Amino acid sequence: MQIFAYVSLQRALPVIVRQGAKRRAFPWSSRWYSVVPPPRDSKEKEMLHRILRVDHAGEYGASRIYAGQMAVLGRSSTGPLIQEMWDQEKKHLEKFNEILAECRVRPTALLPLWNVAGFLLGASTALLGKEGAMACTVAVEESISEHYNSQIRTLMEQDPERYTELLKVIKEFRDDELEHHDTGLEHDAESVPGYWLLKNAIQIGCKGAIYVSQRV
């Protein structure tokens, strides 16, 4: 009887704690660690906010791209694969939502644009078939990994110790994106007609989106 109570308490405690944390609307009290250190001056704040804003926009866009791909290819044989990659992007987006709310970062005002553009990009490349969808994945994930790498470089140049937590998060996400990139290559991304053109066009679009999201 006591063992039963103890075990059920063990199971219930995390749920209670989680529910308690959810009910409270004030974030700086419900976590005792912070991924991003509080900025020391306005220059650092500007840099950190730009990084977080564009990362958030990137994950949001990636999530929408996979949604577009699922809308077309959801019921085909590649459906489960795309769903799996989409779930990982959703997890990334959730993490960045948390960080943005905690650090009071303004999300980019172009989110509705990335909403529509991402969905259209995913859907239109999926209409080219499974290879098209994979080619889009490869292009986008390559852009995103490059972008994460340059952010990691920036933060390492500044102060690796200060940003350890943030660097860990970005490195983990970059590794996930590289995994998606490799998955795309494995699943015949390069066999789509006009692969080089499609890939470069998408990458130019991504670069433009990154540039704009940092600022607007």
Add this chain to the structure above:
Amino acid sequence: MAINRLETQGRKRKKTSNMAALFRALRAGRALRGLGSGLAAPAAKPPCVSLKTGFHRTAFILQDESKSSKHSDQDLTAGTTLKDSISNPDAEESSRPNTSYQDQTDEDGEQYESEEQLQARILGAALEFVPQHGWTIEAIATGAETLGLSSASTGMFYNGAGDLVLHFVAQCNSQLAEILAEQHKQVQLGQAEPKKTADFLRDAVETRLRMHIPYIETWPQAMSILLLPHNIPEALKHLSTLVDDIWYHAGDRSTDMNWYRKRAALTGIFNTTELVMLQDSSPDFQDTWLFLDNRIQDAVNMATSVEQVQSTGEAVVQGLMGAALTLKNLTGMNQRR
């Protein structure tokens, strides 16, 4: 006896003239040092700005010391006056080499206040005189004089009255942020109940607007100063930080377009209530707070009706899809062949 008095007077005059020459030399030295610090600009500031501040600093020092030297010529215990005026130089880089023997007495850097701190002090003192002089340079000058500084120190404020108004706005915003943080702490400690969003917003906006009450007569002038083109960017920045602070403490953690919608709505409510307050003559501005209540209620109603429209729309779409499927079944189009 008269000759003795004449002699002592002559010796005294010589002493004073020697002292005066010494003070003049020191003044010139300090002026040159101020200029030099402006010229040997630190890497952080662009050279022209520090040159300008260097000039202004030297002008200010000269003005200041011309006042103090007037006293010193008459008073032989001028050493203390001079030391007083030296102990408050607006020196930003305390890493300047201390070549004068007076400066070596100030060993801790806290004796030196930065130019920003001095400006803040003067503007804070100037706020007292706003009901009398309005939001003008005269108020700043009078404020400077109460601090024992020359009224020519208004030359430090390139923006004149705009500096005063922006300083007041920034001060009010930081006071509000402190109050909101304190309230949040109370809620955390369980000593206060968490308020509903609408009530929280209403109380926050009311608290902030009540800070205008001492200056409400001259507030239209202040608002018009804030609307001048060169003041608009900074005024907008203050407004956006104010609205962001209020929403953050109200518990808004949205990271999508709602972030913008909420802040836009609150900005509209705040600005309109501010304008209503200018023309309000009811006791304790009751009409203003009633107006604020109504506007917040409007915003809440708008939000709920948007939600209702969305959910109704979704239900309608589902109903239509169901009807289409039923039709397909009825006409036999849904059979798998």
